Amino acid sequence: xxxxxxxxxxxxxxxxxxxxxxxxxxxxxxxxxxxxxxxxxxxxxxxxxxxxxxxxxxxxxxxxxxxxxxxxxxxxxxxxxxxxxxxxxxxxxxxxxxxxxxxxxxxxxxxxxxxxxxxxxxxxxxxxxxxxxxxxxxxxxxxxxxxxxxxxxxxxxxxxxxx
Amino acid sequence: xxxxxxxxxxxxxxxxxxxxxxxxxxxxxxxxxxxxxxxxxxxxxxxxxxxxxxxxxxxxxxxxxxxxxxxxxxxxxxxxxxxxxxxxxxxxxxxxxxxxxxxxxxxxxxxxxxxxxxxxxxxxxxxxxxxxxxxxxxxxxxxxxxxxxxxxxxxxxxxxxxxxxxxxxxxxxxxxxxxxxxxxxxxxxxxxxxxxxxxxxxxxxxxxxxxxxxxxxxxxxxxxxxxxxxxxxxxxxxxxxxxxxxxxxxxxxxxxxxxxxxxxxxxxxxxxxxxxxxxxxxxxxxxxxxxxxxxxxxxxxxxxxxxxxxxxxxxxxxxxxxxxxxxxxxxxxxxxxxxxxxxxxxxxxxxxxxxxxxxxxxxxxxxxxxxxxxxxxxxxxxxxxxxxxxxxxxxxxxxxxxxxxxxxxxxxxxxxxxxxxxxxxxxxxxxxxxxxxxxxxxxxxxxxxxxxxxxxxxxxxxxxxxxxxxxxxxxxxxxxxxxxxxxxxxxxxxxxxxxxxxxxxxxxxxxxxxxxxxxxxxxxxxxx
Numbered sequence: 001x002x003x004x005x006x007x008x009x010x011x012x013x014x015x016x017x018x019x020x021x022x023x024x025x026x027x028x029x030x031x032x033x034x035x036x037x038x039x040x041x042x043x044x045x046x047x048x049x050x051x052x053x054x055x056x057x058x059x060x061x062x063x064x065x066x067x068x069x070x071x072x073x074x075x076x077x078x079x080x081x082x083x084x085x086x087x088x089x090x091x092x093x094x095x096x097x098x099x100x101x102x103x104x105x106x107x108x109x110x111x112x113x114x115x116x117x118x119x120x121x122x123x124x125x126x127x128x129x130x131x132x133x134x135x136x137x138x139x140x141x142x143x144x145x146x147x148x149x150x151x152x153x154x155x156x157x158x159x160x161x162x163x
Numbered sequence: 164x165x166x167x168x169x170x171x172x173x174x175x176x177x178x179x180x181x182x183x184x185x186x187x188x189x190x191x192x193x194x195x196x197x198x199x200x201x202x203x204x205x206x207x208x209x210x211x212x213x214x215x216x217x218x219x220x221x222x223x224x225x226x227x228x229x230x231x232x233x234x235x236x237x238x239x240x241x242x243x244x245x246x247x248x249x250x251x252x253x254x255x256x257x258x259x260x261x262x263x264x265x266x267x268x269x270x271x272x273x274x275x276x277x278x279x280x281x282x283x284x285x286x287x288x289x290x291x292x293x294x295x296x297x298x299x300x301x302x303x304x305x306x307x308x309x310x311x312x313x314x315x316x317x318x319x320x321x322x323x324x325x326x327x328x329x330x331x332x333x334x335x336x337x338x339x340x341x342x343x344x345x346x347x348x349x350x351x352x353x354x355x356x357x358x359x360x361x362x363x364x365x366x367x368x369x370x371x372x373x374x375x376x377x378x379x380x381x382x383x384x385x386x387x388x389x390x391x392x393x394x395x396x397x398x399x400x401x402x403x404x405x406x407x408x409x410x411x412x413x414x415x416x417x418x419x420x421x422x423x424x425x426x427x428x429x430x431x432x433x434x435x436x437x438x439x440x441x442x443x444x445x446x447x448x449x450x451x452x453x454x455x456x457x458x459x460x461x462x463x464x465x466x467x468x469x470x471x472x473x474x475x476x477x478x479x480x481x482x483x484x485x486x487x488x489x490x491x492x493x494x495x496x497x498x499x500x501x502x503x504x505x506x507x508x509x510x511x512x513x514x515x516x517x518x519x520x521x522x523x524x525x526x527x528x529x530x531x532x533x534x535x536x537x538x539x540x541x542x543x544x545x546x547x548x549x550x551x552x553x554x555x556x557x558x559x560x561x562x563x564x565x566x567x568x569x570x571x572x573x574x575x576x577x578x579x580x581x582x583x584x585x586x587x588x589x590x591x592x593x594x595x596x597x598x599x600x601x602x603x604x605x606x607x608x609x610x611x612x613x614x615x616x617x618x619x620x621x622x623x624x625x626x627x628x629x630x631x632x633x634x635x636x637x638x639x640x641x642x643x644x645x646x647x648x649x650x651x652x653x654x655x656x657x658x659x660x661x662x663x664x665x666x667x668x669x670x671x672x673x674x675x676x677x678x679x680x681x682x683x684x685x686x687x688x689x690x691x
Contacts, residue, residue: 011486014526015227015533019361023664042516042590043523049598050527052534105229107484108449110286119276119448120229146230148666 002076003031003068003096009104010083012037013050016104016146017081022054024147027079030056033064033091034083061087065094085130092137101139103154117157118143128163131155164204164320171203172244173317179236180312181305183271186226186489187440189541189567193217193260194548196239198560206247208555213246213256214239215552215559218545219620220257220350221264223357223669225537228486228529229448231275233670234267240316249328254343255335257350261673270311278304278447285454285482290471293478297458304445304454338684341691346680348622349655353672354542355613355621356659361538362606370395370607374614379649385547385615392611396604404603424507427463427500427583434462436579439496442489451486456496463500467507477503480514487525488532493575495524497582498589516587527593531602539609541567546616621652626690 004025009017012032022030030051037043038060048056059067064080067073080098082088088101108114108122117123121143123131131141135155143154175196183191190196193214201210217239224232238260246256281300288296359371373395378388442455457478464481468474487495498520505513544566552559582589628638643650662672683689 011228011529012526014486014529015488016230017526018530019227019534019538023360024666040519040523042519042587045590046523046527046593049593049596050530052530052602053599107451110483116279116449119272122449145228148663148668149230 002073003078003080003098005078005100005102006080006082006088006091006096006098007102007104008082008085008088008106010107011105012043012081012083013047013056017079018050018052018054020146020148022051022079025077025079027054027077029076029078030054031064031067031078031080032056032058032082033061033080034087035060037083038063061090061094064091065096068096069094085127085134089130089134092134092139098139100142101134102142102144102151104145115161115163117154117161118145118152120145121154121157123158123161123163125163128158131158168203169317169320172200172240172320173313175199175203176236176240176316177309177313179240180309181444183234183236183312184275184305184308184446185441185443187571189564191236191239192545192563193221193235193239194545194552194560194563196236197243198552198557200240200243201247204244204247207557209247209253210243211552211555211557211560212253213243213260215549216253216257216347217242217260218549218552220261220354220673222351222354222542222546223361224264224354225361225533225541227361227533227537229451231268231271233261233264234271234312235264236312237267237270237315238264240312241319244316244320245323245328248323248325249331250325254347255340257347258343258677261670265670267312270315271308274304274307274311275447277307278445279449281445282447282449282454282482285457286479288475288478290475293471293475294465297454297461297478301441301444301454301458304447305441308444339681341684342681343677344680344691345624345684345689346677348624349652349680350673350676352617352621352652352656352659353669353676355617356656356663356672357669358538358542358609359613359656359660360663362534362609367603367606367610370399370610371614374611375618375649375653376614377611378615378618383615385550385612385619388615389543389547389608389612392608393604395611396607399607400600400604424504425467427466427504431462431466432500432579432583435459435496435500436493436576438462439489439493439575439579442492450482450484452489452492453482453485456485456492457481459496460499460503463503467503477506483521485521485525487529488536490536490571490574491528491532491578492525493579494528494582494589495521497579497584498524498586500583501586520587520590524590527598531598534602535605539605540570543609543612546612546620550620617652617656618649621649621656623651623655624690625651626684626687 004027007021013030032047038058044058047058068078082091103121105120106122112124114122114124131154134141141154143152143157179191179196182188197210197214197217198207201207221235224235226232241263242256242260245259246253281304285296285300374388374392377383438459442452442459445454446452460481461478464474464477468477499517502513502517544563548559548563551562585592625639628636631637659672680689684691
């Protein structure tokens with residue numbers, strides 16, 4: 001499976017991704033996956049420009065699953081960035097098996113009942129269920145902003161916050 | 164120490180504390196903060212020497228996104244006070260500055276978390292207080308950042324006496340202090356390596372070796388090297404590299420403005436420009452620059468929306484999550500102003516476009532802006548300034564300060580204008596690949612100059628020498644100078660780069676190099 005890393009980050013591609021993760025994973029292709037973003041012409045055009053020359057595609061969940069499973073992409077080294085935990089779950093349900101599932105940044109949505117589990121990750125009760133479903137599929141969900149930060153177990157952190 | 168001097172230290176510390184979160188005028192950088200402390204304490208030379216050395220160590224310390232680097236503000240102020248009061252020993256002050264920077268970082272994380280409270284208050288602003296709420300909340304947050312550095316600095320200045328410092332330093336055994344001195348010659352490679360890493364080099368790494376070799380085997384000055392680097396980068400992007408086909412076409416074509424809408428007067432645009440320097444005043448882990456952004460666009464909202472309810476709704480809409488490199492943020496602000504102008508007509512499409520532009524542009528612009536400003540231009544100007552400062556010339560810090568701020572204000576103003584004039588059409592311009600070219604040029608300039616800096620400024624002094632014939636000795640340094648001067652320094656940079664890529668944090672690498680210095684001196688391999 002060519003997906004080296006699945007990152008859940010609602011800022012999608014930004015400095016942390018381009019300056020640190022791409023290299024640390026050795027990615028040669030970034031897939032940005034979210035149905036809404038894939039339909040937004042502005043984001044679809046701008047996001048690939050942020051990747052400093054690394055090939056970047058903005059896809060819907062369905063397109064992303066099809067892309068990854070195409071045998072001709074077997075040799076790619078893919079960094080997949082999804083916007084929301086629900087996107088991650090749908091990608092995994094589609095049969096994508098990334099080597100790592102990691103939450104980078106999840107800014108809170110004002111008006112929802114959220115808790116900050118790390119400095120940069122907000123979680124609601126609904127998110128917790130999704131992360132649990134991801135874990136139930138046999139993946140460890142980590143919380144790690146930069147490759148140089150230590151890897152934390154997100155579900156452990158959520159438990160400590162009392163969800 | 165006179166009372167006015169303590170007050171002056173407090174003011175400098177407060178300004179440095181605010182700047183370390185704003186990242187605008189750069190008063191928090193060691194080159195400026197230490198020099199100022201030196202100025203008020205009557206030892207400019209010492210302050211400048213501490214500042215320049217610490218600056219070179221901290222070249223690669225930059226805030227990217229929500230990840231914070233060690234805090235230069237606290238480290239600069241206290242280490243400069245210490246060096247001056249304890250008899251002007253620069254190397255000892257530097258050794259103490261590093262743990263201070265780490266402690267300072269913990270404090271800034273704390274304040275950035277506390278600021279979430281102010282962010283939440285902004286959600287509750289009402290018609291009664293919307294005129295002043297954003298101002299009060301942003302400045303409350305900024306004041307906390309000022310106190311964060313001012314309070315520990317003043318306590319330190321008042322309660323730690325020169326006698327105490329003398330006693331502390333006299334406890335340190337000689338190999339240890341000599342080790343610090345030896346290490347201070349090559350500790351700068353950590354800064355260089357961090358910059359190289361953040362430049363994301365890949366195929367461009369040969370430019371680093373080019374810069375190194377050109378400086379190593381010639382007497383070229385750093386300024387000339389910078390010009391050479393720009394020339395080479397230009398050739399690379401415009402001549403050698405294949406052009407990106409400008410392929411993107413956008414449906415979001417802007418219609419010409421209807422005659423009925425009011426244009427923004429330039430006085431309001433100026434107010435937005437001045438306020439844009441406070442984008443990060445209330446930076447917090449929840450919505451980052453959200454409240455700062457709302458404060459920046461506020462004059463526009465006040466102008467376009469006279470009805471209090473509408474105005475309040477527009478303000479509440481803008482305290483949402485936002486984060487990008489603060490200078491290039493102005494291009495988003497500019498576009499946003501143009502869209503608010505259209506919103507007078509009440510067409511909700513423009514509001515959806517605001518979200519789309521903010522979300523779509525903040526990531527890409529951060530990716531490019533961080534690497535250009537924090538990863539390339541600041542290290543270049545700072546290393547140039549620090550290099551001049553090390554010779555005892557006050558022009559070093561002045562050059563850094565003036566050069567950086569002219570550049571910064573020019574970029575801020577022109578991007579704001581550009582964004583506002585072009586509105587959403589600017590997205591088309593960016594889509595033609597111009598961002599990619601600009602970053603690539605900056606990367607190449609950065610690599611070449613970093614190569615030159617390694618050749619010029621990193622130095623490992625070996626103590627190894629041996630007998631050759633009658634009374635003649637040959638030293639390792641002489642041997643190397645005949646074959647390949649600065650080879651050990653080059654290898655050290657590559658080694659540090661490798662460690663950083665392996666996931667070592669810069670502070671651990673610095674501690675490792677200090678220990679190498681101490682062990683090296685103790686084993687008579689290195690000379691102090």
